[in-house]
Amino acid sequence: MRRLIAWFGRIALVAGLTALICLAVLLGYGYAIIRPAPVAAYERPASARDVGPALAALRGPDGRLDPAATAAAFAAVDDRLEGVRIVIVPSYFYDLLRWPNAVGIGDYMTDQRAWLEAQGLATEITAADTEAAVATNAAALVELVAGSDRPVCFLSHSKGGLEVLQALVDMAPALRARVRCWIALQAPFAGSPLADVWAGDPLGRRFVAGLLELMGGSPRSLIDLTTPVRRADLAAHDAAIAEVVEDVPVLAVAARLTDREDWLAASPFDLLRRWMEAGGAPGDGAVPVNSAILPHARYVVLQGLDHGDTVDGDRPFGVVVSDDVALMQALFAIALSDD
Numbered sequence: 576m577r578r579l580i581a582w583f584g585r586i587a588l589v590a591g592l593t594a595l596i597c598l599a600v601l602l603g604y605g606y607a608i609i610r611p612a613p614v615a616a617y618e619r620p621a622s623a624r625d626v627g628p629a630l631a632a633l634r635g636p637d638g639r640l641d642p643a644a645t646a647a648a649f650a651a652v653d654d655r656l657e658g659v660r661i662v663i664v665p666s667y668f669y670d671l672l673r674w675p676n677a678v679g680i681g682d683y684m685t686d687q688r689a690w691l692e693a694q695g696l697a698t699e700i701t702a703a704d705t706e707a708a709v710a711t712n713a714a715a716l717v718e719l720v721a722g723s724d725r726p727v728c729f730l731s732h733s734k735g736g737l738e739v740l741q742a743l744v745d746m747a748p749a750l751r752a753r754v755r756c757w758i759a760l761q762a763p764f765a766g767s768p769l770a771d772v773w774a775g776d777p778l779g780r781r782f783v784a785g786l787l788e789l790m791g792g793s794p795r796s797l798i799d800l801t802t803p804v805r806r807a808d809l810a811a812h813d814a815a816i817a818e819v820v821e822d823v824p825v826l827a828v829a830a831r832l833t834d835r836e837d838w839l840a841a842s843p844f845d846l847l848r849r850w851m852e853a854g855g856a857p858g859d860g861a862v863p864v865n866s867a868i869l870p871h872a873r874y875v876v877l878q879g880l881d882h883g884d885t886v887d888g889d890r891p892f893g894v895v896v897s898d899d900v901a902l903m904q905a906l907f908a909i910a911l912s913d914d
Contacts, residue, residue, distance in 0.1 A: 617765055617802075617856050617863040620870035622817075623827070629909050630875045640901040648908035653694065655911045659755050660725045661691050661698040664716065664735030666886075667796070669705040682887040684732075686899040697725075705734065706792020709799040713741035720746065720753055729757040732886055733862065734800065736762020736827075740869070743819045744812050756824045756910045760885045761859055764827070765809060765866035766802030768851055774801045802866075809870060820871040826910035827874040829867035830859040832881045840894040844881040859884075875909065877902075 633648055635641040663684060665672075672683050684700075691698040701719070703712045716738060720727050731739045736759040743751055763770070773783050774797050784794035798804055809816070819825070832848040835841065842848070844860025856863040861882035868874045877885070880897055888897025 617865040619865045620868055622871045623868045624873050625875070626826075626873045626909055626914065627875050629912070629914060630905055633905050633908075640898055640905055642898065642901045642904075645901040645904035645908065649904040652908055652911040655755065656694070656696060656728065656907070658725050659696060659728050660723055661696050661728050661730060662716075662719065663688070663698065663700045664703075664712075664729060664731040664739050665700055665705055666733030666735055667705055667800070669700075669735075670792075682889070684730075684886045684899075687730075687886075687903045690900045690903060701735075703738075704792055706787050706796050708793045708795040709734070709737045709741055711793070712738040713745060716742035717745055717750070721750055723753070726753050726755045728755045730760070731757070731762060732760045733762060733882065734796070736760070736764065737799065737805075740764070740816070740819070743823060744815045748818075748822065751819070751822050754823050756826075756907075758826050758828065758906050758910050759867075759869060759872075760828045761830055761862050761867050761882055762827070762869070763800055763862045763866050764805060764869050765863075766805035767800050767862050767866065768802065768854065768856060769847065769861060770797055770800035771802050774798055805866075813870060816869065817871045820869070824910050825869065825872040826906060827867060827869040827872045828877065828885065828906060829862075829864045829874060830877040830880040830882070830885065831857050831864050832859050833879050835879070837894065840896060842881040842884075844883070848881070873909070875906075 633640055633644045635644070665683065669683065688698050688700075701712075701716070703715050705712075712735075716729075720742070729739045739757055739759065740762070743754065743757070746754075774780055780794075780797070783797050787794050787796060832842055832844055842860065848858065848860040851858050851860070851863060856865075858864050858866070859880060859882040864876055877897075880888075884897050885902065888899045888902065889895050
């Protein structure tokens with residue numbers, strides 16, 4: 576029942592975002608939505624390295640991750656996490672999920688956190704305002720690492736990845752040395768066409784800005800996700816990002832949502848995914864695949880998953896599209912490997 580409620584909560588969130596787009600169309604502001612997403616903005620970084628074969632090697636004959644194989648792969652590197660503090664940096668609007676998660680009816684990385692803690696790893700979700708500007712939360716992460724009594728490993732999702740990247744770029748090398756690893760799940764490093772639509776439309780921008788201010792956030796947080804801003808930031812910090820990747824084991828994780836024959840496993844992100852694909856930007860329904868790949872970093876692309884499946888791989892009626900624990904084991908094993 577808890578998972579069913581969590582899944583319908585995800586549907587409600589995506590439905591609300593989709594409703595904003597539909598409202599913009601009805602009011603005559605739909606030109607930006609109908610226009611295809613800019614393909615050139617989401618070219619795959621040539622400096623990034625695909626380590627998908629390492630993930631494929633952990634799959635069984637049915638194409639799913641083999642729990643025995645992922646457990647063995649993690650066991651080979653788990654000593655590198657000894658004494659490490661796992662810090663989860665969540666997605667945009669996670670603040671809406673804090674209370675449901677706290678009382679047990681939400682499911683944002685619930686299984687992943689339970690597994691990490693079972694390994695003896697102190698695990699926490701940052702208390703930062705997820706609707707704040709990227710720079711604001713990045714500064715808080717720098718302070719977190721500086722004040723930590725143990726090394727840190729970041730596990731970020733969506734907008735949280737932009738905050739971790741900015742924090743690592745801003746850190747002095749000596750402080751950055753205290754970060755043991757970073758797994759970036761579906762971060763819009765090169766921006767998101769959804770943010771472009773809302774930020775580029777006067778009505779949509781005012782509506783989202785009002786919502787953000789009502790929640791105590793900043794309208795700047797929306798601008799931070801737009802493609803022009805993200806592209807400029809990547810270009811301006813390319814050398815610094817290369818240094819970050821040299822100093823810290825980084826694994827970028829992208830996902831591509833695809834059609835499923837079983838309607839019981841339908842994704843609430845499917846409508847948005849189809850719109851993005853029509854513009855030449857396949858992705859997870861929120862972030863294009865190539866946008867989630869960080870320049871200079873290693874990366875994997877998960878097929879068939881939407882923007883929420885990496886934090887909760889269960890869908891209702893017993894349909895499991897991703898084994899949360901096996902995926903975490905595999906990603907940590909790859910991130911911490913010497914390859």
